[in-house]
Amino acid sequence: MGSAGIEPLKPFGKDGLAILSSNAYAAGLAALAIHDAEQLLSTSRLVYALSLEGLNGNVSPLLEDVAALRPFPSHLSSTTELRALLEGSYLWQADDKRILQDPLSFRTAPYLLGSFADSLACTKALVQIQINSSDDNPGIVVGVEPKSDLFQARRGYVEGGAVLPTANFEPLPWIIAFEELGIVLAHHTTASSERVLKLNNPTHTKLARYLGTENTHHAFLVVEAPLMALATENRALAQPTSFDSRPIAGGVEDVGTNAPFVVERIRTQIDNSFTILSMELLHAAQAADLRLKEHPQRKLSTATASFHGAFRNKVPFLDRDRSMTPVIAAGAAFLKDYALTQLSRQQYARKVSRTVGSQRDCCEPLFFVRGDVNLGSGSIAEICGLPSRWRAAADERDTSRRAA
DSSP states (O other), X not given: OTTTXXXXXXXOTTHHHHHHXXXXXXHHHHHHHHHHHHHHHHHHHHHHXXXXXXXXXXXXXXXXXXXXXXXXXXXXXXXXXXXXXXXXOGGGSOOTTSOSSOOHHHHTHHHHHHHHHHXXXXXXXXXXXXXXXXXXXXXXXXXXXXXXXXXXXXXXXXXXXXXXXXXXXXXXXXXXHHHHHHHHHXXXXXXXXXHHHHHTOHHHHSSOGGGOOTTOSSTTGGGXXXXXXXXXXXXXXXXXXXXXXXXXXXXXXXXXXXXXXXXXXXXXXXXXXXXHHHHHXXXXXXXXXXHHHHOTTOOOOHHHHHHHHHHHTTSOOOOSOOOSHHHHHHHHHHHHHOOOOHHHHHXXXXXXXXXXXXXXXXXXXXXXXXXXXXXXXXXXXXXXTOOHHHHHHHHHHHHHHHHO
16 A cells, blocks of 8 residues: 555544445455456457457458347447457458358357446446445435434434434345346357357368367367366356345344355356456467468458467467467466557447447436446446436436536
């Protein structure tokens, strides 16, 4: 804290209780999870784009006119981003051998990535409310007066403020959002694992089986078993656990959310997802190399070529069989640390802004809680894509707060 220029907190009054008897631990885990999930989402887009190039896939599902036929906002923004990532790719050129209908794990990826971005943005907005507000009980409110003359409405108010019993320690809004994120991650890694199997299959790629060379025997075959095991684990971790509680404290504390447990499971899913994505990247890069070796005149997109080159500085082309454990670990570390290009950062910003207008009814109450939390790229209502009638109310609330 000293090196960061932060003066240590000196607890006063009931500060100690407020810090310890709270959701601070779960919220801290949540903040770490969101940070890692944002990196996972950003690199997932690049890995998918490279996988599509490795497959020699059909870009038709990414076209603007196709997306407009079913204009889910997250899908519109996802296809826009992917078209930008694939700008300059050979996939936009004619190829008589390219099939019309790719496997669904490739064709529906824009929906998966869009749903991931939607869920993550909403979860982040809710957690930012949690960490920028008080969940203490009783709640101390300074500078307020009773809003009614009724006895119970005035009880707890004193000169200069109020001491009010609350249930603000309840983390259910953002815990449910985390469980939704877990379901999205299960879909995401299931599709990723299926894309790996397709890249290993010459029926789909017209490349060597398991993406081998004349010097390999099993090549990437050995990756398939641990890949599917991890994908299975992620689906199991996606099962909701927030309602599995028992009454304690003489029956007073009769419901709960298992908040730390829920978030820890999501963090495990995220870590597994980086490993699965590493496996997909290994295959995508290998397939792209084999394809470009066969057709030297073809080019990867500007974005994927840069991504591929950075990866190859860490993990070389597989020309001979070798242990895959250190290679997969190196790929996961690469994805966790990969610094996004300015183009990628701009695309992510566009993704968040284009979420505005999506019908995320689950987030309707957000702006009633706290509409002025700074999210860096828009109001909470905008981040969660609230319908226009709610956004207008949120904007009005934000304006009145700033004026006050």
